[in-house]
Amino acid sequence: MKTTDKFFIGLLLFGAVWLLLAPSKPELKEIPLKDLVQEATQYDRYVSTDEVAKAIMSNDPSVILIDVRSPEAYKKYTLPGAINIPVDSILNDQYADYVNQDVYKTVFFSNGSSEANRAWSICASLGYKNNYVMKGGLNEWIRTIIRPEKPAEWSSEGDFDLYEFRKGASRFFGGANASGSAEPAAPAPAPRPIAHKKKKQAAAGGCE
Amino acid sequence: MGPLFPQGLISEPLNLLIAFIIGIGFGIGLEAAGFTNTRKLAGVFYGYDFVVLKVFFTAAMTAAIGLFLMDAYGLIDIKLTFYPHTYWIPTAIAGVIMGLGFLIGGFCPGTSVCAATTGKIDAMMFVVGVFIGIFFYAFTYEPLFETLRGTGKMGQVDIAEWIGISDGLFIFIVTVIAVASFVIVDKIQKKVNSKGKIKDIEELGL
Amino acid sequence: MSDRKNKYMNPYLAGFIIGLMLIAAYYFSGEGLGGSGAFKKVVIASVDAVAHDYAKDAAYFAPAVNRGESPLNSFLIFEILGVIAGAILSAAYFGRLSFKLGKGPNITNKTRLVAAVFGGILWGIGSQLGRGCTSGLVMSGMAVNSLSGYVGLIAIFGGGYLFAWFLRKLWL
Known part of the structure; x- marks a missing residue:
């Protein structure tokens, strides 16, 4: 074996030993977003505002909405029926029945998505199942449900159906399209669980 | 902190320029190691030339050690890269197809590009074959491959986490296996070549 | 020089x-x-x-x-x-x-070129089905400890050794 060979092989071994002795990463980075136990890719994490609206309107008993913002923000505005668990206290024992269970679907939401994502990641890293994030948070909620926009004329039929649903939902939640009382009696049809769509993922990076 | 482009820390034109420069280094490494010589590549399956195994394992382990060291010291967050999704069934089937393709065609796509552009006529035919293969796949995707491609889905799986050991320990074990194999294949290569049956051995630079 | x-x-x-x-x-x-x-x-x-x-x-x-x-x-x-x-x-x-033209010592140029096209076709199909080739799937996958990289490594080289004996005329 030549000297050059020995040098590079030695370098590899040195690096491997160094890596073995290197400090483990700080806690925050070790939250595995792709936790095997969860068997979830990030595409299974989100539910849309429309799905949440449907669940509220149908009084779906299998869905629990959790507002992960601060108590002050929660008092000012939240979704009907939501309970408040600030993200920093998500692991408190008193809330364990909500976040670590296999009966209900819990949906986290915040103003945008980031705090809810944090709550979700913490739970996922501990192997808790049945947790979801409302995509886009309350901002998206206002944009799509409370003040839905009429789709452009050339939009597909599906878009118009969605718009009709949102207009109805907007009236239900007392939004901009409300014509009359903002507090309709909650109807109670058969419970319907949230169907979380598996989106086809676009080819991203790599050699695919 | 890396990766820079996915976090919007460098612009797209700069990213493409860097891609080009990285490609130059990759191309020099492949050509200079002899990967445009199809006999050197096939040697790994017949024991007369193990350059593929040496270059391949050195490259993979250098990168793994470097990346996880950078990850440990906070210079890069590996979880933010386009981390590969594992679909073990199509990957295993496709791997066997590619293994067969390696023995029949004598290249893999990356090496064939180097070989074809430096004048190897067999590599040019190989490149033509790759295009035919991708066209075939693309136009028969829905009836033949779409279902199979999505089977065995496991998400973005880290093999060390999957086994249940730390990344560092896993890489250390693979590095030790690689180094042991370097020593063993040198012995095999000497033995095979001492029988003196390899024609035109000077072409292989052994 | x-x-x-x-x-x-x-x-x-x-x-x-x-x-x-x-x-x-x-x-x-x-x-x-x-x-x-x-x-x-x-x-x-x-x-x-x-x-x-x-x-x-x-x-x-x-x-x-x-x-x-x-x-x-x-x-x-x-x-x-x-x-x-x-x-x-x-x-x-x-x-x-x-x-x-690179080839094994005991085959004709024509055989080599036909084999190269067929090998390329197999790679074209395999790389699409398997989400990458030796570089993108295996080497890049191994660099980040991805399970898919190691599945690919075992399948490609395992497959190669499996067929090596049958195809030895092409190379020896």
Whole structure:
């Protein structure tokens, strides 16, 4: 074996030993977003505002909405029926029945998505199942449900159906399209669980 | 902190320029190691030339050690890269197809590009074959491959986490296996070549 | 000049250089090094140019075509352009820049060329089904401890050794 060979092989071994002795990463980075136990890719994490609206309107008993913002923000505005668990206290024992269970679907939401994502990641890293994030948070909620926009004329039929649903939902939640009382009696049809769509993922990076 | 482009820390034109420069280094490494010589590549399956195994394992382990060291010291967050999704069934089937393709065609796509552009006529035919293969796949995707491609889905799986050991320990074990194999294949290569049956051995630079 | 004619670089040094490039690819762009990815993008771009109406609805082409950006404007394409430049530089330095046909010593040129096309076809199909080739799937996968990289490693080299004995006439 030549000297050059020995040098590079030695370098590899040195690096491997160094890596073995290197400090483990700080806690925050070790939250595995792709936790095997969860068997979830990030595409299974989100539910849309429309799905949440449907669940509220149908009084779906299998869905629990959790507002992960601060108590002050929660008092000012939240979704009907939501309970408040600030993200920093998500692991408190008193809330364990909500976040670590296999009966209900819990949906986290915040103003945008980031705090809810944090709550979700913490739970996922501990192997808790049945947790979801409302995509886009309350901002998206206002944009799509409370003040839905009429789709452009050339939009597909599906878009118009969605718009009709949102207009109805907007009236239900007392939004901009409300014509009359903002507090309709909650109807109670058969419970319907949230169907979380598996989106086809676009080819991203790599050699695919 | 890396990766820079996915976090919007460098612009797209700069990213493409860097891609080009990285490609130059990759191309020099492949050509200079002899990967445009199809006999050197096939040697790994017949024991007369193990350059593929040496270059391949050195490259993979250098990168793994470097990346996880950078990850440990906070210079890069590996979880933010386009981390590969594992679909073990199509990957295993496709791997066997590619293994067969390696023995029949004598290249893999990356090496064939180097070989074809430096004048190897067999590599040019190989490149033509790759295009035919991708066209075939693309136009028969829905009836033949779409279902199979999505089977065995496991998400973005880290093999060390999957086994249940730390990344560092896993890489250390693979590095030790690689180094042991370097020593063993040198012995095999000497033995095979001492029988003196390899024609035109000077072409292989052994 | 003559002392470097048709010499090869130390394999561990070559591997080390490729490894550094792989680190750089992940650090700057978050991507691995690819071989077959560029082929795929060329196929997609050419089909899109000739038959856009077909491509925008076909399951294989649609995700890339409907993104509104040319598939050629990507990391993998520029990386492969660099690979070509690097290979030519290196081949010129080592005096290997000439038309030549590489093959096993006991087969005809025609056999070799037909086999090369068939091997290429298998790689074309395999790299698409398996989400990458030796570079993008296995080497880049191993660099980040991805399970898929190791599945690919075992399958490609295991498959190779499985068929090696039957195909020995091509190479020995």
